[in-house]
Amino acid sequence: MELGQHISQRYNAELEDIRNKVMTMGGLVEKQTSEAIKALLDRDGELANEVASSDDVINQMEVDIDEECTRVIALRQPTAGDLRLVIAVVKVITDLERIGDEAAKIAHYAKKLAKKETVTGMHAELSHLSQLIMSMLQDSLDAFARLDSEQAIKILSQDIKLHKEFNVISRLSITHMMEDQRNIKQALQVNWCARSLERIGAHSQNLCEYVIYLVNGKDIRHTNLEHVRRKYFPEV
Amino acid sequence: MTEAMTHNIENRDEFNVEINGTVGKPLIDDPKFTTRNVDVHYGDKQAIFGVDLDVGKNEVLAMIGPSGCGKSTYLRCLNRMNDTIPICKVTGDFKLDGEDIYAKNQDPVLLRSRVGIVFQKPNPFPKSIYDNVAYGARLHGLTSNRAELDDLVEKSLIRAGLFKEVKDDLHKPGTGLSGGQQQRLCIARTIAVDPEVILMDEPTSALDPIATALIEELMIELSGKYTIAIVTHSMQQAARVSSRTAYFHMGKLVEVNDTDSVFTNPEHQLTENYITGRFG
Amino acid sequence: MSTHNTDKIKAKLKKRYAKERRFRAYGIASLAISFLFLLTLMVNIFSTGLPAFQQSYIKLDIHIDAEVLGVTKASDREALFSANYSKLVKGTLKEMFPDAKTRKEKRARNKLVSNSASYDLRDHVIENPELIGTTQSFWFLAKDDVDVYMKGKIDRNLPEDDRRIKDFQLTWIDQLQEEGRLEKRFNTTFFTSGDSREPEQAGIKGALIGSLLTMLVTMALSFPIGVLAAVYLEEFAPQNNRWVDIIEININNLAAVPSIVFGLLGLAVFIALFGVPRSAPLVGGLVLTLMTLPTIIIASRAAIKSVPPSIREAALGLGASKVQTTFGHVVPLAMPGILTGSIIGMAQALGETAPLLMIGMVAFVADVPQGILDPATVMPVQIYLWSDSPERAFTERTSAAIMVLLAFLVVMNFIAVMLRKKFERKW
Numbered sequence: 001m002e003l004g005q006h007i008s009q010r011y012n013a014e015l016e017d018i019r020n021k022v023m024t025m026g027g028l029v030e031k032q033t034s035e036a037i038k039a040l041l042d043r044d045g046e047l048a049n050e051v052a053s054s055d056d057v058i059n060q061m062e063v064d065i066d067e068e069c070t071r072v073i074a075l076r077q078p079t080a081g082d083l084r085l086v087i088a089v090v091k092v093i094t095d096l097e098r099i100g101d102e103a104a105k106i107a108h109y110a111k112k113l114a115k116k117e118t119v120t121g122m123h124a125e126l127s128h129l130s131q132l133i134m135s136m137l138q139d140s141l142d143a144f145a146r147l148d149s150e151q152a153i154k155i156l157s158q159d160i161k162l163h164k165e166f167n168v169i170s171r172l173s174i175t176h177m178m179e180d181q182r183n184i185k186q187a188l189q190v191n192w193c194a195r196s197l198e199r200i201g202a203h204s205q206n207l208c209e210y211v212i213y214l215v216n217g218k219d220i221r222h223t224n225l226e227h228v229r230r231k232y233f234p235e236v
Numbered sequence: 237m238t239e240a241m242t243h244n245i246e247n248r249d250e251f252n253v254e255i256n257g258t259v260g261k262p263l264i265d266d267p268k269f270t271t272r273n274v275d276v277h278y279g280d281k282q283a284i285f286g287v288d289l290d291v292g293k294n295e296v297l298a299m300i301g302p303s304g305c306g307k308s309t310y311l312r313c314l315n316r317m318n319d320t321i322p323i324c325k326v327t328g329d330f331k332l333d334g335e336d337i338y339a340k341n342q343d344p345v346l347l348r349s350r351v352g353i354v355f356q357k358p359n360p361f362p363k364s365i366y367d368n369v370a371y372g373a374r375l376h377g378l379t380s381n382r383a384e385l386d387d388l389v390e391k392s393l394i395r396a397g398l399f400k401e402v403k404d405d406l407h408k409p410g411t412g413l414s415g416g417q418q419q420r421l422c423i424a425r426t427i428a429v430d431p432e433v434i435l436m437d438e439p440t441s442a443l444d445p446i447a448t449a450l451i452e453e454l455m456i457e458l459s460g461k462y463t464i465a466i467v468t469h470s471m472q473q474a475a476r477v478s479s480r481t482a483y484f485h486m487g488k489l490v491e492v493n494d495t496d497s498v499f500t501n502p503e504h505q506l507t508e509n510y511i512t513g514r515f516g
Numbered sequence: 517m518s519t520h521n522t523d524k525i526k527a528k529l530k531k532r533y534a535k536e537r538r539f540r541a542y543g544i545a546s547l548a549i550s551f552l553f554l555l556t557l558m559v560n561i562f563s564t565g566l567p568a569f570q571q572s573y574i575k576l577d578i579h580i581d582a583e584v585l586g587v588t589k590a591s592d593r594e595a596l597f598s599a600n601y602s603k604l605v606k607g608t609l610k611e612m613f614p615d616a617k618t619r620k621e622k623r624a625r626n627k628l629v630s631n632s633a634s635y636d637l638r639d640h641v642i643e644n645p646e647l648i649g650t651t652q653s654f655w656f657l658a659k660d661d662v663d664v665y666m667k668g669k670i671d672r673n674l675p676e677d678d679r680r681i682k683d684f685q686l687t688w689i690d691q692l693q694e695e696g697r698l699e700k701r702f703n704t705t706f707f708t709s710g711d712s713r714e715p716e717q718a719g720i721k722g723a724l725i726g727s728l729l730t731m732l733v734t735m736a737l738s739f740p741i742g743v744l745a746a747v748y749l750e751e752f753a754p755q756n757n758r759w760v761d762i763i764e765i766n767i768n769n770l771a772a773v774p775s776i777v778f779g780l781l782g783l784a785v786f787i788a789l790f791g792v793p794r795s796a797p798l799v800g801g802l803v804l805t806l807m808t809l810p811t812i813i814i815a816s817r818a819a820i821k822s823v824p825p826s827i828r829e830a831a832l833g834l835g836a837s838k839v840q841t842t843f844g845h846v847v848p849l850a851m852p853g854i855l856t857g858s859i860i861g862m863a864q865a866l867g868e869t870a871p872l873l874m875i876g877m878v879a880f881v882a883d884v885p886q887g888i889l890d891p892a893t894v895m896p897v898q899i900y901l902w903s904d905s906p907e908r909a910f911t912e913r914t915s916a917a918i919m920v921l922l923a924f925l926v927v928m929n930f931i932a933v934m935l936r937k938k939f940e941r942k943w
Binding site for chain 2: 754755756824826827828829830831832833834835836837840845849
Binding site for chain 2: 083
């Protein structure tokens with residue numbers, strides 16, 4: 001996959017521009033997510049407030065990139081790798097925007113949780129899940145930037161680990177709720193945060209699927225991952 | 237990014253173009269035409285290097301590639317139009333329904349009635365529209381009386397989607413029509429002979445987009461009854477009308493595949509470079 | 517940058533326009549010069565030639581005396597034919613101008629009318645034997661000297677010794693004019709008779725028919741041969757073949773061979789070897805065919821070459837054979853060009869003299885040829901012969917013959933244009 005080398009220099013520039021914007025948007029989303037998580041874990045209400053109200057930039061970027069992709073499709077009629085790039089970008093930015101939304105949600109709950117005295121005993125688990133999610137998000141964005149489908153398939157195989165972590169938090173919150181009914185609200189909020197984190201992980205995995213589509217031209221959504229891995233990435 | 241790039245190019249370099257190295261699916265199960273080891277020389281210059289390619293029954297096969305890549309030359313081998321060029325030497329196996337079309341006892345005139353051709357520039361004869369369409373039928377004695385001929389002319393014009401426009405002017409000169417109409421007249425003239433295969437050599441390159449769209453529509457309709465092989469410079473056209481696409485490069489057949497996979501995910505780097513408009 | 521360039525271009529522009537204007541002026545000048553030459557030629561030819569279309573006639577009242585002739589109304593054709601009519605004519609002249617005394621004057625008197633007068637009289641009497649014994653008025657051809665005088669070519673104010681018409685002849689002519697017996701009429705003889713030693717009796721018909729027959733032979737041979745040769749060379753001959761190349765080069769060379777060489781060839785081959793009759797339109801046509809062929813072949817090849825290859829491909833692609841393609845499409849489309857080339861070749865042949873000199877078509881032929889094997893001459897040769905004759909009256913006939921030849925050419929070109937139009941209308 002290379003973007004340059006087109007006979008039309010402007011076409012090169014347009015594709016490069018789209019890709020750069022996606023990377024910028026990815027960076028913003030990543031920052032947003034990490035700050036939301038920081039606010040959640042550090043019980044930093046101020047930071048949470050800031051994050052919750054700042055996803056406008058991301059939304060605007062989604063609209064801009066979308067528009068640019070439409071223009072390229074209309075004017076350049078991209079084919080093959082170029083076509084896959086544009087299509088992948090259109091999908092990637094949707095997922096990035098959702099991640100931004102989830103980050104805002106986390107920030108929203110973080111705000112509420114920050115007012116509470118204690119986060120009932122799930123700090124360690126949340127922190128654990130957060131670390132996993134952050135690494136997945138970062139790695140996915142990295143895979144997209146480097147067009148590394150091997151890394152993408154590795155991230156996709158972290159599926160089970162993600163579900164395990166999420167389930168741990170779910171069970172813990174249920175336990176908390178059963179122990180003391182006064183905990184229900186707080187436990188639910190924690191659970192929702194975990195849910196959002198899990199969503200971010202799922203969206204990150206979507207990014208990886210797009211990377212594989214972009215690089216290998218294979219749409220692996222809704223297929224057996226193990227099968228795909230064995231067929232296309234035997235060495236991973 | 238660079239790391240990924242090199243990785244991909246390495247992957248693709250495993251296809252060797254030098255020795256009949258066609259990637260994709262050049263051979264198919266139910267072919268109309270089979271061609272093997274096709275070499276074409278113009279004098280001392282070799283224009284086509286060992287092409288193996290099948291054309292399926294009732295499919296539209298598009299041939300794309302940069303100018304001088306040999307796609308037109310290959311097309312013209314299929315009805316022996318290259319015979320008319322004295323310095324052109326064609327070797328290889330060409331079989332139409334299993335029958336060797338370059339065999340000693342094979343008559344090129346008969347072959348051309350089975351394999352019609354439509355050229356880049358609309359070239360109606362300087363005769364009336366009627367006479368243009370009737371020409372082949374008269375030549376081969378396909379009809380026994382005037383009424384049958386009238387019928388054939390009308391049917392052919394209808395099938396070429398031209399009848400409505402010219403039905404009152406059948407005896408006006410064919411050269412007086414617009415470019416797009418002329419090309420459809422040429423198609424009508426070709427299908428009046430009822431060939432099994434229609435070859436098209438850049439049939440719309442001289443036409444405006446609307447005329448082009450009409451002819452593309454026509455090709456898709458005709459593909460139900462005829463086997464069509466088309467050479468085109470317009471990749472969008474190949475993408476729109478064909479079921480399989482063959483990419484030629486410097487006289488070699490680089491890649492043949494289902495059209496959608498060629499245009500979304502070509503296997504060969506050369507194909508990718510060509511269809512995405514990159515430097516070869 | 518752009519203004520900088522604009523200035524440069526502007527500076528150059530003036531020069532460029534001046535050059536253009538100059539070039540146009542050269543063109544107009546050269547056109548004007550050629551037109552002037554043409555005009556001079558035309559004025560010269562027409563002014564000398566036009567009088568030839570008129571001829572002086574003299575009216576004589578002749579008593580067809582049976583005794584002088586020695587025949588009766590009942591005499592047979594043979595007797596009527598061999599009777600002495602010139603005696604009647606001379607007798608009538610003697611009665612009219614009895615003042616002639618010397619031998620010289622008497623001879624001049626008899627030479628007022630052409631010697632064809634007695635033949636005309638004879639023919640008339642043979643046709644109408646019942647006229648014998650009556651007196652009839654006849655208009656006879658005047659002798660060329662009288663005719664030349666009538667056309668004002670002889671100045672009577674010159675001293676008598678310097679003119680061909682002497683004073684006594686002038687009095688007779690004056691007398692004839694006074695009596696209304698001498699007048700100029702349209703010269704039908706010029707178009708109805710063949711060559712003659714007597715200018716007043718000489719006509720163009722023999723040469724015209726000779727030319728026509730020769731052209732017919734030339735066309736019948738050179739057109740099909742030329743066109744077929746061109747078609748073969750252009751459409752069927754193997755390319756890059758040494759023999760074809762040699763033939764091509766030789767055809768081109770033949771077009772540049774002096775025409776007299778073709779005459780020598782005709783003499784050696786057609787007359788000496790094949791025994792074709794000398795001086796006949798057939799041999800003339802054969803020689804001119806040789807001369808015309810290269811022109812027709814070259815022009816036809818050019819015309820065939822200019823037929824777009826897409827038409828050939830279209831026909832071949834529909835399953836037409838090579839011959840069907842060639843004769844069904846290529847040749848008809850090339851026809852206008854082929855015809856133009858052929859007519860140019862024919863026009864050249866029509867004006868050709870040199871090769872015909874070698875095969876005896878320069879002979880004096882008084883009879884109008886009846887077929888392609890009769891001795892004949894052609895118009896340019898006739899013009900050449902007349903221009904060589906000493907009689908004054910032949911000068912105007914030479915120019916008149918040139919006019920007829922030009923008219924012939926114009927008609928041929930007109931036919932060419934018509935044919936071209938006709939074939940072109942078929943798109």
